[in-house]
Amino acid sequence: EKVAIHTASKNYPVYIGSDIMHLLSSCLEEYTKIMLITDETVSKLHLGTLIEQLPNLIVYTTPSGEKAKTFKIYEDCLSFALKNGLDRKSVILAFGGGAVGDLAGFVAATYMRGIPFIQIPTTILAHDSAVGGKVAINHPLGKNMVGAFYQPEMVIYDTNFLHSLPERQVRSGFAEVIKHGLIADPAFLQELMENLSSLNHLDNIQLAKYLKKGIEIKSSFVSKDEKETGIRAYLNFGHTLGHAIEAKAGFGELTHGESVMCGMVYALILSKHLLGLTFDIQSFINWIEKLDYKWRIPSSMEFNTLYELMKRDKKSTSGKPAFVLLEEIGKPTMFEVEKSLLEDTFYKLSE
Ligand code: NAD
Ligand code: ZN
Structure with a gap:
């Protein structure tokens, strides 16, 4: 399976499927050196399969x-690249989750003012x-505060x-x-809700289909903007709300996606109040519970703390927190929401 990504600065392919790593070796011949950035976990689990095919990594x-996403590691990567003689015709491979992808992409974007890079993602995120x-x-002082727009x-x-x-x-x-x-x-949402009753044992075909759809949707938004x-x-x-919860959660308590799931339920309820969204939120909640998502805001979190964090969100322009809300499923719009409604809704969702 292949999705073609179009952006103003570049077009590139995303290949999705099982047993497709052979696609990589044929693309690497044009490069002088190949530097791969990975993390300790992925290295232990999966580096072996790559090295078999690409002994020159x-x-x-x-x-x-x-x-992985610190100045120290970033500098270390650049030193490593320099010592190994990477030049502008070399390539960087990002082999790992979003953290490795973000780091390797930023190294590639800035090393010698930019060299090519290839993403080999290993997480669903x-x-x-x-x-x-x-x-x-x-x-x-802040997550993702130093970066670039740079396409693989x-x-x-x-x-x-x-x-x-x-x-x-x-x-x-x-x-x-x-x-x-x-x-x-x-x-697509309906298909997911009807066919997916557990996140364990997803098979390759199902996974590839869902990930492909997710990528198509993401790229359709990105290519326009x-x-x-x-x-x-x-x-x-x-x-x-998701970022605010994630920021307040203790280490290891809630992952990014788990926090975003709370935030999505919150935004759905706001959408019902403010825009008359007719979607059956209770059925959605029943479904995500089957998938083992917690959607209630943890009891350790106070409204005012989260409110201050939500106001600082970069979508906000007037001092009121800005939310993406849905008029209908598939019809998002931006909305600045009053504190009183945010607080009422918070108490409905709090544990
Ligand atoms: P991650 O890279 O930290 O991976 C999560 C954990 O899973 C890590 O411990 C990793 O070692 C491990 N792991 C990775 N692949 C594995 C595998 N196949 N088997 C077992 N363990 C594996 O994080 P993530 O959840 O993939 O992504 C989160 C990061 O992505 C954050 O830094 C976030 O800021 C960034 N992000 C960036 C964008 C963007 O548009 N650039 C969008 C969303 C998130
Ligand atoms: Zn996210």
Whole structure:
């Protein structure tokens, strides 16, 4: 399966399927050197299969998770690239989840003012992060505060790598697939709700189909608005509250996607109040409970703390928190919401 991504700055293919890594070797001949960036977890689980096919890889391994996205690691990657003699005709491969993709993409965007890079995502969440061209590292004062818009040469998404993902990572990534259905495609959402009753044991064919659809939806928003001035912001559905919850959660308590799921339920309820959304929210909640999502806001979180965080969200322009809301499934719109309604809705959803 293949999705063609079109943006103002570049067109590139996303290949999705099982056993498709052979597509990679044929594309690498034109490059002088190949540097692969991966993390410790992915390296242990899956690097062997890649090295068999590509014995000439120069491998840099980062710590797993957000620890990959620091200035220190970023600098270290650049030093490693320089010492290994990468030039402007070399390529960087990002082999891992969204964290490795963001780091490797930013290294590629800035090394010698930009060299080619290829995404080989290994998480479900990366169907989102590997498409769209946002790459970044974190600043001590804020997540993703240092970055660029930089598109890869291609994305090779082999579903075989996904079977080693821990259940929580599957749940985290799949929340974004569901988000893509909610903001853009009622038929896709309905298909998911009818056919998916558990996130365990997803087979390769199902996975590839759902991820492909998610990528098509994401890229349709991005291709119309590469640098996020308008409709790309709709991809932030569920993220105004989601980011606030994620920021307040203790380490390991809630993943990104789990937080976004709470945020999506919240935004659905606001949509019903403010825009008369007719979607059956209770059925949606019953379904996500079957998938083991928690959708209630954790009792440890206070409204005022979350409210302050929501006001700081970058979609907000007037000081009131801005939300992506739905007129209908597949019809998002931006809305600034009054504090009183946010507070009432918060108490409905709080544990
Ligand atoms: P991640 O890269 O941190 O991966 C999550 C965990 O799963 C890590 O511990 C990793 O080692 C492990 N892992 C990865 N692949 C595995 C596999 N196949 N089997 C077992 N374990 C595996 O995070 P993520 O959830 O993929 O992505 C989150 C990151 O993506 C965040 O840094 C976020 O800011 C970024 N992001 C970027 C964009 C974008 O548009 N650039 C969009 C969304 C998220
Ligand atoms: Zn997200």
